[in-house]
Amino acid sequence: MRSIKMKRDLLIVFYISMILFNCSRENGLSQTSSASSDSVKSLDALDVGLATTISIHFTYEQRQGKYIYTKYCSVCHGMEGKGDGFNAFSLDPKPRDLSNEQYMKSFTDDRLVETVREGGRGVNRSPLMPSWGGRLTKDELLYVIAYVKKFAVSTDTHK
Amino acid sequence: MKKIFDRLVRSQVWRSIFRHGLPESNRTRAEAIFFNFFFHLHPTKVRKRSIKFTYTWGLGGISFGLFIVLVITGALLMLYYRPSVPQAYGDMKDLQFVVSSGQFLRNMHRWAAHAMVAIVFLHMLRVFYTGSYRPPKEFNWVIGVILFVTTILLSYTGYLLPWDQLSFWGISVGTNMIRAMPFGIGEMISFLLLGGNIVGENALVRFYVLHCFIIPVAAILLMAIHFWRIRKDGGV
Amino acid sequence: MNKLRIYFAISSVVFLFVLAISPLKDFFSEWRGYQLAYNEIIKELPQRIQPVDIGIKQLWVRKLDVVDRCTTCHLGLKEKALVNAKEPFRSHPHIYHDFEEFGCTICHNGQGSATSYKESKGKVKYWDKPIFPREYMEASCGKCHKEQVVIQAPILSLGRKLINEYNCAGCHKLEGRQRQWVPSLNGIGSKVNRSWLVNWLKNPKAYFATAKMPNFQLSDDEANTIADFLMTFKSFSNNAILEPLPSLLIQSSESQTATLVEIGSTRLRESRCISCHPFNGKGGYVATDLGKVASKVNLRWLYNYIKNPKHFQPNVEMPRYRFNNNDLTGVVAYMNSEYVDFDMAEPPSHTPDPLYYEKGLVLVKKYNCRGCHEIENIKNSEELGPDLSFIGSKKLYEIDFGLSGISQSLSSYIFTKLKSPRTFSSKMKMPNYELSDEQAQAIAVALLGNTSEQIPEELKIKPKPASTFTPQGKFGKLVNDLACFGCHTMFGRGRLVATDLTLEASMAKQEWIDHYFKVPYSLRPILTERMPNLFLSDDEIKTLVDYMEKVFIADSLTNDILINEATVAKGKLLYSEKYGCGSCHQINGKGGFVGPTLDKVASRLQPGWILHWLKNPQAYKPESIEPNNNFTDHEAEAITAYLMTLH
Known part of the structure; x- marks a missing residue:
């Protein structure tokens, strides 16, 4: 008796998740924003070990970007881009809050890529931000920017 | 103008085609009608009741019409189809998706084939119920039965050509049934049909040749005899 | 007769109309509509985009022999300006493969030859490769990429x-997957207590949350029968015999116990069990949780096991700590006092079935316990x-x-x-x-x-053959005894919980390694997984260091660095001003916590290593997150010179 009930509950959960998934897919078709339905959470596949879960919908670029961000950037900028990584408190000036919508909007993608590529000193900011141009490929820079831009968008719009 | 026309009429080529020249006398005029093939598809004398449409329902004519449709659409389909394992299914998909009116051609061919089997069968029933198999037409009945078998065979051989799961298993089942014939005959026939023991490349080519050449030619020959005998035996 | 003619006329007209349908359908096809819409949409964009010629488009992938017509409607795949356009015109995400080279259906499935929405998605009758749902998309990478880790997926x-x-x-x-090492069940009857075993069989996750053993959803009866069956396995593999416990552990006064426990607590911390074993969920992730171990195993087994793990569990990746008898007794006493499950559930009561052995054997075979665990009298796993x-x-x-x-x-x-x-x-x-x-x-x-798709061999990426590096001689014995591969990698073999030791001697100075074995410490204080103190003897350390100095070294990494005031000053400037190394590394208590501290780095690292490392860190440790700053030779030398002054 109990197992039947359990099964039923499970099915209900499954249905709901399927329905949600379907809704989001419909949105993906009609919306003009780049929201698509890749909800992917665990990224500790490569023993990054720091991944938390952000359950918003990710595109391929953002997914790749998340992996790169978690590995290289999150130590200072924090998992959610608030500039509160564990390494941040020893830094002066503090790492940039990447979830500041106003501030992030003032940059074009190219400028953001340049900042990551050349580091702080390349764009006349604090040299504490290293330059990642030697480590990350062109593609990877684009991915990480695609992911970083997610922080500055209030999550309500991603339903 | 008239001179040119005269010269044309008197030329060797013209006379070889129209052997009698323009019908100028009453006799030749009459002969022009008498000897016209298309005016004399029917025998000179038929029973009155068999002229009525509801006697024959025109079933033989309809099957012949469907056969013509099948020949035309089949010939067009042959332009796009290659009977080989890697290509057959893809070609069929291409017919469906990219060839202009390709899907229409396939559908025509398919529905005409289905209809032909049904109509030929009805035709046979009609012949049976009107007793048209009785002397002197008993031989024509036999030819008719053979024609019915060729129709079914045409339908069956065409079934393999799309090379999808349905056709693969359809032919596998069919040839395995043939195998059940005793004294090793079944196995021989099945081997002959498939060109091997399984449905493969050889089977596809054999069925293709059977479907597009051997059986249609046989059917056409048999039909010619069939029609000729109807004409001679006084059927409609 | 007149009537017939009318019928004939009507049917002829109808027939004509019917014939006209097909070409009309061809003309007003779905894809044509999309192409016209595309040409309209791109007119409104600020960027200039080449309009499309009306007609079916296709990608022919020669090496896969595939024709994909998806690009007939998905027209903007290569146009960067259409990132946010509506489907089917949106540009394709930037991926590592060019889709023109590989086609669409190799990754997405679906029906590539189709030219209508419904058919191309492949969710139609008689098409058994429907389009891949996006959340499972990366499965397609696995068709060709057979290596263990695909970074992009x-x-x-x-x-x-x-x-x-x-x-x-x-x-x-499973192709290419090897069975993992799992503890053998031989001798389990002399190891665990029965109540624990029943609870564990019923629900392993109740004992500790990250248990790898799955829940077989056994009934009480089944669990009891299997437990009874397993408890009959008293003898270990290799005829290993449990030594009796030291008398101090069995009967000691309270004050004696207190001192023992205190010694044990210190030794346990020094030996960094927590680097591999979690304790109630906190700690490493390589080994089992020890938080309640005293309620699981009996003391005699624990004592003997810590003394020589591989003796009782061949191939286990646990080092044999060089505890002296007193320390070992202390450690066991401490674990016995600390790691107890105070609220262990009472196992369901039962009366042993007289046929428990036969029934247990049947159950163990049915659930294929042999698939993972070695069991003495079951030679092969049967129920696959x-x-x-x-x-x-x-x-x-x-x-x-x-x-x-x-x-x-x-x-x-x-x-x-x-x-x-x-x-x-x-x-x-x-x-x-x-x-x-x-x-x-x-x-x-x-x-x-x-x-089972046929993929040309030249497109497949095969997994790297597993490294078979097995050190020989004294060093090899030590490596085996200390289970170094459990955390370290050497020449491609082993885990990467700790550093790759392949170039250790080129990297670190001999005296430092020597000292490190005696008093290990963590270069990065935030790590849980730290080097344990194995209490090695001087002889053993010498063996290890000598071998490392001969083998874990690359001649190409030796370089002499010119150290003079000018370069040091330049290096310091580069370190603090230009490259902001201090954001990750600490010197004199200032700086970040990401990289290792650089205090006394001169006595730890070889100058040649620093120089080469700075130029391209990932060449030596691909997983390192150190940025590659593209230093010029002069800059790298200057920074090295500066670092070499930090004694």
Whole structure:
């Protein structure tokens, strides 16, 4: 008796998740924003070990970007881009809050890529931000920017 | 103008085609009608009741019409189809998706084939119920039965050509049934049909040749005899 | 007769109309509509985009012999300006492969030859490769990429890792997956207590949350019978015999116990058990949780096991600590006092079945315990699960969905099967791994990539052959005894919990290594996984260091650095001003915590190593997150010179 009930509950959960998934897919078709339905959470596949879960919908670029961000950037900028990584408190000036919508909007993608590529000193900011141009490929820079831009968008719009 | 026309009429080529020249006398005029093939598809004398449409329902004519449709659409389909394992299914998909009116051609061919089997069968029933198999037409009945078998065979051989799961298993089942014939005959026939023991490349080519050449030619020959005998035996 | 003529006329006209339908349908086809719409849309964009010529477009992928007509409607795949356009015109995400080279259906499935929306998605009758759901997309990477970790496909890599971790190969045939080492059950009767065993069999996760053993959903009866059966296995492999406990442990006064426990607590911390073993969920992730171990095993086994782990559990990756007798007694006493499960559930009461041995054997065979665990009198695993080598090509009609009512697709079948294995039929035997949604999704992705599709060999990326580096001689014995491969990698073999030792001697100075073995410390204080103190003797340390100095070294990495005031000053400036090294590294208590501290780096590292490392860190440790700053030779030399002054 109990197992039947359990099964039923499970099915209900499954249905709901399927329905949600379907809704989001419909949105993906009609919306003009780049929201698509890749909800992917665990990224500790490569023993990054720091991944938390952000359950918003990710595109391929953002997914790749998340992996790169978690590995290289999150130590200072924090998992959610608030500039509160564990390494941040020893830094002066503090790492940039990447979830500041106003501030992030003032940059074009190219400028953001340049900042990551050349580091702080390349764009006349604090040299504490290293330059990642030697480590990350062109593609990877684009991915990480695609992911970083997610922080500055209030999550309500991603339903 | 008239001179040119005269010269044309008197030329060797013209006379070889129209052997009698323009019908100028009453006799030749009459002969022009008498000897016209298309005016004399029917025998000179038929029973009155068999002229009525509801006697024959025109079933033989309809099957012949469907056969013509099948020949035309089949010939067009042959332009796009290659009977080989890697290509057959893809070609069929291409017919469906990219060839202009390709899907229409396939559908025509398919529905005409289905209809032909049904109509030929009805035709046979009609012949049976009107007793048209009785002397002197008993031989024509036999030819008719053979024609019915060729129709079914045409339908069956065409079934393999799309090379999808349905056709693969359809032919596998069919040839395995043939195998059940005793004294090793079944196995021989099945081997002959498939060109091997399984449905493969050889089977596809054999069925293709059977479907597009051997059986249609046989059917056409048999039909010619069939029609000729109807004409001679006084059927409609 | 007149009537007939009218019929004839009407039917002729109808026939003409019918004939006209087909060319009309061709003309007003779906794709033409999309192409016209595309040409309209691009007119309104600020960027200039080449309008499309009306007509069917296709990609012919010669090496795969595939024709994909998806680009007939998906027109903006290469146009950067259409990132946010509506489907089907949106540009394709930037990926590592050029789709013009590989086509679409190799990754997305679906019907590539089709030219209508419905047909191309492939969710039609008689097309058994419907389009891949996006959340399982990375499975397609796995069709060609057979290596363990595909950096660009994190979900796939996670799935493959989980498949190894949960030892799926124990019961299922899986191409390229080896069975993992799992503790042998020989001697389990002399190791654990029966109540614990029953509880564990009923629900392993109740003992500790990250237990790898799945829940077999056994009934009380079954669990009791199996426990009775297993408790009969008293003798260990290799005829190992448990030594008696030291008398101090059995009977000691309270004050004696207190001192023992104190010694034990210190030794336990020094030996960094927590680097591999979690304690009630906190600590490393390589080994089992020790938080309640005293309620699980008996003291005599624990004492003997710590004394020589490999003696009782061959191939276990646990180092043999060089405790002296007193320390060992202390450690065992401490564990016995501290790591007890005070609220262990009472196992269900039972009266032993007279036929428990026979019945137990049947059950153990039925659930294929031998698939993972070695058991003395069962030679081979018999009850295998289905072969999963080509599960990704399983056809829908081959799947029994039972009464589950889930959506009928292979991906949702696998997902549901992983989440609750016995949903489809109660007769199934697969145990419940209690996976999270993400884990189940990742494993499903990894499994879906196992297809029987014919992929040209030259396109396949094969896994690297596993390294068979086995050091010989004294050093080899020590490495085996200390289970170095459990944490370190050497020449491609081993885990990467700790550093790769392949170039250790080129990197670190001999005196430093020597000292490090005696007093290990962590270069990065935030790490949990630190080097344990193995209490090695001087002789053993000498053996290790001598070998490392000969083998773990590359001549190309020796360089002399010119150290003078000018370069040091320049290096310091570069370190603090230009490159901001201090954001990750500490010197004199200032700086970040990401990299190792650089205090006294001159006495730790070789100058040649620093120089080469600075120029290209990932050449030596690909997983390192150190940025590659593209230093010029002068800059790298200057920084090295500066660092070499930090004694």
